[in-house]
Amino acid sequence: MRFSFTPEQEEFRASLRRALEARSPTKEVRRLMATDDGFEREGWKKLNQELGLTALHIPEAYGGGGFGTSELAIVLEEMGRGLLCAPFFSTAVLATTAILNAGSEEEKKALLPSIAAGETTATLAFSEDSGLTDAASIAMTATPSGALYRLHGAKSFVLDGHTADLIVVLARRGGSRGDEGLSFFTVSGDSPGLSRKLLKTMDETRKLARLEFNHVEAKLLGEAGGAAAPFARTMQQAIVCLANEMVGGAERLREDSLAYVQMRMQFGRALASFQTMKHKAADMLVDVEMAKSAAYYAAAALDEGDEEMPALASLAKACASEAYLQTAIHAVQMHGGIGFTWDNDTHLWFKRAKSSEILFGDANLHREKMMQTWGERS
Amino acid sequence: MSEPTEDSVRAEARAWLQENWDPALGLVEWRKKLAASGWGVPHWPKQWYGRDLPVKFNAPIEDEFRKIGAVGVAKAGIRTLAAATILAHGTDLHKQKFLLPILTGEDTWCQLFSEPGSGSDMAGAVTRADKQGNKWVINGQKVWTTSAHKAQWGLLLARANWDVAKHKGLAYFILDMKQPGVQVHPLRQMNGHASFNQVFFTDAIVEPEFLVSEVGDGWTVATTTLMHERRGADGLRSWATASQAQGRIYEEERAEIATTMEPYKWYPQRAGRVDLVMERAKSTGKIADPIVRQEIAKLLILSKAAEWTARRARAAQEQGKPQGPEGSLGKLVSSHVARQAARVHTYLTGADALLTGEDSPMNGVIAEILVSVPATSIAGGTDEIQRNIISERVLKMPKEPSVDTNKPFKDVPRNITSRAS
Numbered sequence: 001m002r003f004s005f006t007p008e009q010e011e012f013r014a015s016l017r018r019a020l021e022a023r024s025p026t027k028e029v030r031r032l033m034a035t036d037d038g039f040e041r042e043g044w045k046k047l048n049q050e051l052g053l054t055a056l057h058i059p060e061a062y063g064g065g066g067f068g069t070s071e072l073a074i075v076l077e078e079m080g081r082g083l084l085c086a087p088f089f090s091t092a093v094l095a096t097t098a099i100l101n102a103g104s105e106e107e108k109k110a111l112l113p114s115i116a117a118g119e120t121t122a123t124l125a126f127s128e129d130s131g132l133t134d135a136a137s138i139a140m141t142a143t144p145s146g147a148l149y150r151l152h153g154a155k156s157f158v159l160d161g162h163t164a165d166l167i168v169v170l171a172r173r174g175g176s177r178g179d180e181g182l183s184f185f186t187v188s189g190d191s192p193g194l195s196r197k198l199l200k201t202m203d204e205t206r207k208l209a210r211l212e213f214n215h216v217e218a219k220l221l222g223e224a225g226g227a228a229a230p231f232a233r234t235m236q237q238a239i240v241c242l243a244n245e246m247v248g249g250a251e252r253l254r255e256d257s258l259a260y261v262q263m264r265m266q267f268g269r270a271l272a273s274f275q276t277m278k279h280k281a282a283d284m285l286v287d288v289e290m291a292k293s294a295a296y297y298a299a300a301a302l303d304e305g306d307e308e309m310p311a312l313a314s315l316a317k318a319c320a321s322e323a324y325l326q327t328a329i330h331a332v333q334m335h336g337g338i339g340f341t342w343d344n345d346t347h348l349w350f351k352r353a354k355s356s357e358i359l360f361g362d363a364n365l366h367r368e369k370m371m372q373t374w375g376e377r378s
Numbered sequence: 379m380s381e382p383t384e385d386s387v388r389a390e391a392r393a394w395l396q397e398n399w400d401p402a403l404g405l406v407e408w409r410k411k412l413a414a415s416g417w418g419v420p421h422w423p424k425q426w427y428g429r430d431l432p433v434k435f436n437a438p439i440e441d442e443f444r445k446i447g448a449v450g451v452a453k454a455g456i457r458t459l460a461a462a463t464i465l466a467h468g469t470d471l472h473k474q475k476f477l478l479p480i481l482t483g484e485d486t487w488c489q490l491f492s493e494p495g496s497g498s499d500m501a502g503a504v505t506r507a508d509k510q511g512n513k514w515v516i517n518g519q520k521v522w523t524t525s526a527h528k529a530q531w532g533l534l535l536a537r538a539n540w541d542v543a544k545h546k547g548l549a550y551f552i553l554d555m556k557q558p559g560v561q562v563h564p565l566r567q568m569n570g571h572a573s574f575n576q577v578f579f580t581d582a583i584v585e586p587e588f589l590v591s592e593v594g595d596g597w598t599v600a601t602t603t604l605m606h607e608r609r610g611a612d613g614l615r616s617w618a619t620a621s622q623a624q625g626r627i628y629e630e631e632r633a634e635i636a637t638t639m640e641p642y643k644w645y646p647q648r649a650g651r652v653d654l655v656m657e658r659a660k661s662t663g664k665i666a667d668p669i670v671r672q673e674i675a676k677l678l679i680l681s682k683a684a685e686w687t688a689r690r691a692r693a694a695q696e697q698g699k700p701q702g703p704e705g706s707l708g709k710l711v712s713s714h715v716a717r718q719a720a721r722v723h724t725y726l727t728g729a730d731a732l733l734t735g736e737d738s739p740m741n742g743v744i745a746e747i748l749v750s751v752p753a754t755s756i757a758g759g760t761d762e763i764q765r766n767i768i769s770e771r772v773l774k775m776p777k778e779p780s781v782d783t784n785k786p787f788k789d790v791p792r793n794i795t796s797r798a799s
Contacts, residue, residue: 003686003693258773273776278769285768286711289704293686294679319679367675368668375656375665375674 020082032085038207048118055116062112073244073299080248090160095122101230102222122166125155142171151213161209179228185218203355236313243295243316257331291323311373314366321363328353405630409482418451452483454638460487462606488529490520507536514584526575538593540788548596552588569749573641648750650719710764713755720751
């Protein structure tokens with residue numbers, strides 16, 4: 001297992017950070033998060049094409065860059081740091097990964113090049129009104145209709161679901177249960193019978209939608225009834241990516257809080273000279289570095305096909321969930337009163353920490369998943 | 379002569395060992411021969427039992443020793459710190475008198491730094507050194523002294539000048555432990571073991587030539603000792619493994635290691651014994667309890683993330699990158715791991731955790747974990763000191779304003795020993 005980044009990866013991270021700092025200052029984050037779309041199509045397309053972001057981990061055969069999860073994780077860490085408002089996670093992580101895991105050669109050739117080229121935004125619709133993320137919770141049915149299918153039911157908590165050009169949907173054969181009868185389908189965002197409603201989210205930088213499917217025409221993606229395994233794999237990749245996004249945000253909050261207490265004078269001294277602040281800052285460093293170690297390890301483990309993957313992914317997510325939220329709590333506290341105001345930027349990351357904590361399952365769920373791998377009753 | 383390479387050094391060491399290694403020799407006899415050859419401490423100066431070789435050759439040379447089964451010089455305990463300090467700051471007299479018996483293992487040493495009133499604030503030592511005639515007279519008390527009851531010699535930090543600031547008034551001595559003015563009493567810990575001692579000085583005498591520093595430079599010398607102590611902390615495991623080979627010299631070495639390791643036999647328990655958790659969870663059936671499962675998972679997250687953080691630090695070091703923050707966190711993180719492990723062991727053990735010794739699970743090991751873990755966040759730098767180090771050295775936060783370093787030490791407030799009634 002590799003425990004450090006290569007010089008090329010370091011250089012990639014540095015250029016990405018420079019680009020995001022220039023293109024996504026918090027003023028821009030605040031402007032975009034207040035819009036319904038949550039991003040600007042032309043601006044995002046330009047940035048994406050310049051840096052080759054959605055192409056990064058798509059194999060070269062489908063028009064991508066052919067990089068691995070470790071590189072993808074670097075992008076996410078930097079986006080988490082900069083709170084970039086763009087449909088990257090939905091397109092590049094969720095939809096692309098699902099297509100790569102489930103799709104046939106022909107389907108990948110049909111769907112991936114326009115994603116890689118930044119022409120198409122996409123998402124994956126799996127959770128329903130329960131908000132659960134396991135296959136058994138899926139109730140939406142798919143009924144064969146000639147060579148196509150008809151989807152009926154509702155999906156919720158769909159990342160960028162109101163704007164995505166292409167929606168990958170997880171649904172089941174009527175009467176099937178659990179892991180059986182699950183298939184992926186693709187639906188165009190403007191399909192007749194599909195109504196999309198933007199949900200009001202606490203974290204305005206992450207847009208979620210509820211999608212109602214009224215007998216919407218859909219194409220099968222991959223093998224009929226065989227989506228359970230590729231879905232599980234997609235979720236593992238998604239939580240590893242999310243964990244990496246989270247440590248980027250946590251690091252940024254940690255640095256900003258440290259800079260603030262260095263600058264702020266109270267009782268005739270820098271706030272940073274008080275031991276109570278120093279010890280908090282040291283604890284924050286421990287939390288963030290530990291979460292980074294877990295997130296980086298999980299990303300490298302994905303690239304190496306580690307057998308313990310489900311547990312390692314859950315470990316990274318649980319660790320990052322606790323670390324990010326704790327860092328955000330400390331960050332507000334270190335800023336004091338101003339940290340509770342809307343004008344101060346701390347709350348933007350606090351809310352991202354909270355939304356990330358819950359998205360794809362909270363720490364309790366993922367700790368239990370770890371134990372299902374490592375703590376088998378014997 | 380050409381620059382030594384790993385191959386040339388290995389060949390030379392191997393040739394010498396083939397010529398000279400003899401397991402029939404006594405341990406001291408062999409080590410005298412080894413010290414004279416320079417192969418026992420090859421990184422030391424040629425003049426003093428070494429060969430002036432770069433430290434990087436120590437590992438390959440040790441490897442040659444292992445291959446042939448040869449015993450090395452005595453490395454266990456405080457004697458290594460004494461040798462490093464004497465090499466750096468001692469006089470030729472000190473080197474002549476002390477280095478060889480350190481290498482042969484004939485002399486045992488102890489470190490007389492910590493006091494009941496100064497642990498983290500070690501430069502606040504109040505043990506007195508007063509000059510009477512040409513001798514130094516020592517009065518006071520030291521604590522947490524490993525091997526003091528066996529030691530011939532002690533490395534002593536004491537205050538020789540009370541009219542200057544605290545770091546400036548210290549002197550560093552080599553003290554003869556076997557004299558009437560030195561009394562050693564075991565210090566019993568909350569886990570029942572007595573791994574350390576308290577040392578009392580009542581007019582103990584130090585001959586003038588055994589002053590290592592000038593008065594005022596004692597803190598600088600102590601810093602050398604402490605630096606080697608920190609560096610050696612990871613070495614504990616490597617010298618704890620004795621060869622299982624047969625022969626007189628091996629038996630003598632095993633006895634030496636057993637004696638030196640005796641105080642540390644509870645150390646695995648103080649780290650929390652994460653290795654026992656899964657087995658205990660299964661054998662107790664608690665693995666089915668959803669709350670316990672959560673706590674075990676929290677422990678696994680901590681211990682694995684701690685391991686990976688250490689690996690990141692090592693990888694950066696191996697690539698010659700500047701040390702990142704991940705290299706300074708290990709000590710503090712080990713406290714978190716130990717505490718969470720103790721919590722889990724309690725949940726797994728239930729009412730049996732009320733018991734100890736042979737009445738308790740694993741013949742007392744679990745009970746010993748529960749009452750040994752509190753040492754982890756204190757020994758070798760408390761969690762609070764670790765947080766100061768991280769915040770000041772890594773995060774570059776300012777020090778707290780100092781109230782004791784800019785005035786004569788005699789004016790610095792000391793512990794309040796009795797409460798006003």
